[in-house]
Amino acid sequence: MSHPPAPSAPSPALPRACSFPETEWRALARHWYPFAYSDELDAGKPVARTLLDEPLIAYRSSARRVVVARDLCIHRGVPLHLGWQEGDELVCAYHGFRYGADGRCTAIPAQPDLPVPKKLCLSTVASIERHGLVWVCLAPDPASPSAAPGASLPDWPELADPAYRMMHAEPQDWECTPGRQLENFIDVAHFSWIHAGTFGNRERPEVPPYEVQRTAGGFRVDYRYLASNPESAKTASTAGGVIQRRMIYDLHLPLACRLVIDYGDGRRHCVFDAPTPVSRRKTRVFHFVARNFDPHIPAEEVLAFERKVLAEDKPIVESQRPEDLPLDLSEEFHIRCDRFSAAYRDALRELGFGRDFSA
Ligand code: FES
Ligand SMILES: [Fe+2]
Structure with missing residues (x-):
């Protein structure tokens, strides 16, 4: 309502x-x-x-x-x-x-x-x-959907589907800008490095070419990753060992993204990330999950794994300089695997955000 x-x-x-x-x-x-x-x-x-x-x-x-x-x-x-x-x-x-x-x-x-x-x-x-x-x-005149992508709310049908169980913990406060946080969420090249303690596969750091599709609200990327859950991160909800993950990102401009991890056998684990600008350098991260399998596993166990993944990201994102997301692509060095974040930065600039997107 x-x-x-x-x-x-x-x-x-x-x-x-x-x-x-x-x-x-x-x-x-x-x-x-x-x-x-x-x-x-x-x-x-x-x-x-x-x-x-x-x-x-x-x-x-x-x-x-x-x-x-x-x-x-x-x-x-x-x-x-x-x-x-x-x-x-x-x-x-x-x-x-x-x-x-x-x-x-x-x-x-x-x-x-x-x-x-x-x-x-x-x-x-x-x-x-x-x-x-x-x-x-906050504004009495929300940006209209027809005028600009991302102006309406994201479409996340899993959250209205009784087959899915939504699970969340408290929102987290991060000392960073939301643009940096969301870009970290869509970054496909960092898994094998900072997530080696949860699902990153240090043996497979290469990022195969992928497409960035424009959608009504933002972008879609369909990406495959050979994930590896180390023994230390093994839970009843992570299979352990090496597992092929199909990861479908739907980014909704400016600051929301759903990631569907599709295991190919009907099981879908969705991760939602919506960083909210508290102030110029402070972000409240709404990060939650919904899945259509393993209803017997306590939510706390599923969320503990997500928290561990986020805890791997947080110190890296909070350390990034400049804190603002540079929308001028000449300011940082972009490689092929960064095409998702490059498209994201371009779109933010088109939405009228500043040269240094501080939120
Ligand atoms: S009632 Fe006096 S300040 Fe609120
Ligand atoms: Fe990450």
Whole structure:
């Protein structure tokens, strides 16, 4: 279900402590990003997080509607996450103002006999709940799908298919830019090196030629890799030994990708990666899986393996310099196997992101 911002929502001013160049912030703000996993809001407690330097708060009302607003009580500028949720309302910790699911203030306890001014309203932002995630767009005018690839949400049918089990842990905070993180996710040449402890095959570092197909939302790459699970990484869900992996990437611009690992016998293990720009050099990584086999294996075991893979990537990505993804292809050295990331960088430039894509 999609919820537009309240009609009174002002067009977005830059956040107070905006770390992005203004044009880049405005370009990024027109896209949708995961804010939370849906079930994070099920505990009846608001979740407060920053997106593009904007502190936000989200909660679920009794009608199961998700409300997302700027995390600020407009009475005296106190963050609402210091208060609490009571039924369908947020209560501010400082003077007890209450705000309803439409963002409007419903009560001012210090003057119960006076009407609440109509313009006393939180600044709500647009949200959509889909794929087990709450997605948020800060701009009142999301980039339209026809105008630019990647403007809508990605199409991930496995997440609506009961044959698949979705599994996720907490989103992770990385000290890097989301562009670098996503490019790492689509990089096919690094498996044999930094992933030798999980699935990388040190004996097979060569990258055979592959095609990068343009799609409505971004790109598709169909790649084969002879993976090797070392004994130390063997679990009930990884076969151990050497195994041919067909890896189908569907990148959805600007910052989301699904990787389907197809074992060729009907078993499909899908990995989803959606890095969200917190600030210019901070990223919240929504990385989760869905698979249609081995329902008896505890989710924690599957996720432990994914965490191990991510832990191999993280220090490398956090160390990359420049932190920004250089969209000018002359700035780094590209080899044949980098054609996926080169296409990705070109597409980001076409979307209007800056010379140094800082998000
Ligand atoms: S600052 Fe929130 S009620 Fe006063
Ligand atoms: Fe990796």
